[in-house]
Amino acid sequence: MRFSKDKTIDKNAQEQINRDREHQRKVLLRIIIVIKILGKSNLALRGKNEKIYQESNRNFLSSIEMIA
Numbered sequence: 001m002r003f004s005k006d007k008t009i010d011k012n013a014q015e016q017i018n019r020d021r022e023h024q025r026k027v028l029l030r031i032i033i034v035i036k037i038l039g040k041s042n043l044a045l046r047g048k049n050e051k052i053y054q055e056s057n058r059n060f061l062s063s064i065e066m067i068a
Contacts, residue, residue, distance in 0.1 A: 034063045
C-alpha cells in the first residue's frame with residue numbers, strides 16, 4: 001500500500017542516492033570536457049608533480065583546480 005503511494009521507508013535514502021549520482025555525473029562530465037580540450041589543443045595532461053594544489057602539476061590538474 002505504501003509502495004503505491006510512493007511513501008516507502010527508503011524513499012529519502014533513494015532520493016539522496018539519486019542526488020549523489022547526478023552530482024558525480026556532472027563532475028565526471030567536467031573532467032571529460034577538460035581532457036577533450038587539452039587533447040584538442042595537443043597539450044600534455046601531466047607535469048612533474050601529480051598532486052593537486054602544488055607547483056608544477058601542469059595543465060590537467062591546474063584546470064581541475066580552477067574548476068574546483
